[in-house]
Amino acid sequence: MAEEAPEVNPVKEARRMVNMYLSELGWSREKKRTVERQLIPAVEKNPKIRDAEEVELMADEHFGAQLDKWREERSKTSWLVLTEVVKLLGKRNDLSVFGKRMINRIKEELLL
Numbered sequence: 001m002a003e004e005a006p007e008v009n010p011v012k013e014a015r016r017m018v019n020m021y022l023s024e025l026g027w028s029r030e031k032k033r034t035v036e037r038q039l040i041p042a043v044e045k046n047p048k049i050r051d052a053e054e055v056e057l058m059a060d061e062h063f064g065a066q067l068d069k070w071r072e073e074r075s076k077t078s079w080l081v082l083t084e085v086v087k088l089l090g091k092r093n094d095l096s097v098f099g100k101r102m103i104n105r106i107k108e109e110l111l112l
Helices: 010-037 042-073 076-089 097-110
Strands: none
Touching (some): 010 042, 042 076, 042 097
């Protein structure tokens, strides 16, 4: 007898994904601000800012992979998860460029 996948609460799953993404994005931006406030030569500043930008890119990649997983599933639960993600992030202005594109793509696919 095959085991069934555990039932997923769409709202909790969407909130978990959104909170993780916003946390990583916020950490990245705070690190950039901290580096920019420090009085260090421009030569030393670039690698530290690049590190913060890498964290932002990793957050986008991780969030995009999670969204793709739910997009490919094509079930009622996945539709609810994606709808909740759009509801939570759709009106925000502080997302990265890639985050905004991902949310807009989900909106178009779900016809919201």
